[in-house]
Amino acid sequence: METVGDLRRTHGCGELCVDHIGENVVLMGWVKRQRDHGGVIFFDLRDRTGIVQVVLSPDESGDVFAKGETARAEYVVAVRGEVRRRPPGTENPKMATGEIEVVAKELRILNTVRSLPFYPDEAESVDEALRLRYRYLDLRRPKYWEIFAMRHRAAQEIRNFLTRKGFLEIETPMLTRSTPEGARDYLVPSRIYPGRFYALPQSPQLFKQILMVAGFERYFQFARCFRDEDLRADRQPEFTQLDLEMSFISEEELFALVEEMLADLFSQVLEKNVKTPFPRLKYREALDRYGTDKPDTRIGMEITNVSALVAESSCKIFAQTVQKGGVVKGIRVPEGATFSRRVLDELSRLAVDWGARGLAWFVLGGEEVKSPLAKLFTAQEMEALITAMGGKPGDLLLFVADKDEVAGPVLANLRLELARRLQLAKPEDFSFVWITEFPLLEYNEDEKRWEAVHHPFTAPYEEDIGFLETAPEKVRARAYDLILNGTEIGGGSIRNYRRDLQEKIFRIIGLPEEEAQEKFGFLLEALDCGAPPHGGIAFGFDRLLMLMLGRETIRDVIAFPKTQSATCLLTQAPASVTPRQLEELHISILERAEQKSPR
């Protein structure tokens, strides 16, 4: 092995082209692959800029050639040599630098490799657990350079945009206090105060509101957030929010700003035109039409409620469901009549998995309707049902008869499943939709109390304030979510800026006066000190990037993600600490028969 010595890199591998022919260059990078022909050796040399072929010939230097024979894939080398046009017939059109090659005059092996668990080349087919353990090998791929370059550009673009709009990027504490409501907190024990804990922020929510009270008017931050809840493909325990807050604004102004920001982002980073303004759906409307508050609006097949139509029909299953207060809702699958019986059975089984009692299907042929339920309807009833659904010959109609809370989500899932099978959603399409007018409160049956749907700082619609005490379920929140292709990428609200209203809401969600004072006293006090009307929104930055890049997991856009069981396979975190550390923090570990330890 050798040192870099006096060699200084002059070019990136991928920067070289025919313009450099005849130049002497110094390259440094990784040997992607070595092809030893006995009499001549080729390297593909890779650095962050790309790949170029290096030729080692005994005609140039016996020493260089001998050294080259020992080089292996992923060795780190420095090459001094001359850029040359490849001999006619040996150009490689598959390489960006395929017209040229570098003839090595000097080769220094800067670092070697024992045997690697896998090579970056083959990582695509390697088990993800192994890739996470050796994340640096996985990341040693152009794919990831592109992802992280894009992540950087996106953040940069947003910073520039918000800066132009008068926003200040301000950091808020990572060591803060645990507050009730919301997700489970990650706690950090205090050394100085035995038995007391900081919490890592779930979001900078209260700090950004207080910045508004402070008069900053426009704030944003790429904020790391922590939530100790179970993971999913699009959920990590620590993630990055693009958080922003503004004073003296209405929903309309915020929507316009966000739409402009995203349109700018998509055009600058993806060269995609995003149509603004984004469509809006009221929460109730979203549930009625899509069965979910985060609909994928790339796909059609909206839900139709046929409850009224079948309430008196001769089909008892349908009629009785409606009479008992349930609903019968369906979707029309265009061209779905081609589905085999086996597929229909699969869909039925899925519907049952999702909680339905069953799935009623009607295959619309030219003349007749094929369905296990067909004979339960009179001809007129069937005709009316098909008309209501807009059914045409060749279509498939699917119905779920159940409580509304069951039928909606089942049909929502069916929509997605059908879209997958029929490939209805084009990955290159980006379909945004705002969901508005969420309910402010929701009754929690387990805890026998009302709780905030969004968070307790969300303002109710002024005209609904009167219902707060009489009919809390009727109160609409000035909250909004932004949905992209069926994934929630952002959410926010106009906040309560007056102490009396905030206290009233705390009271209704069953937060006793003293507790409200203890946990949120600083906020209430701030509201009392001249808080302006304000509101904001926060985006899941990782999620947004995942969608922009068409990736299926958020892990792909995070350099060092955690596993589904919240461990880091690279560092083996979480790990045990020394008794001394625990003692200093005044912590003792409960004895447990079986101690779970990550490994």
Add this chain to the structure above:
RNA sequence: GGAGCUGUAGUGUAGCGGUUAACACGCCGGCCUGUCAAGCCGGAGAUCGCGGGUUCAAUUCCCGUCAGCUCCGCCA
């Protein structure tokens, strides 16, 4: 907390109640002056995730467990 899928040389896979556990890539050695997924010849490399059970016999069947993934619950 629950459901499902996966776990076999370094990597990806095949396999089967009794085999010498197979193949490809990689690795090691040799040959080779125009390859670019180089080629040819040879070689090494596996307690079949772990524990228990059934069986004359288990990598194979059963139970448990661990790990990874997907989903439900959870995620103001």
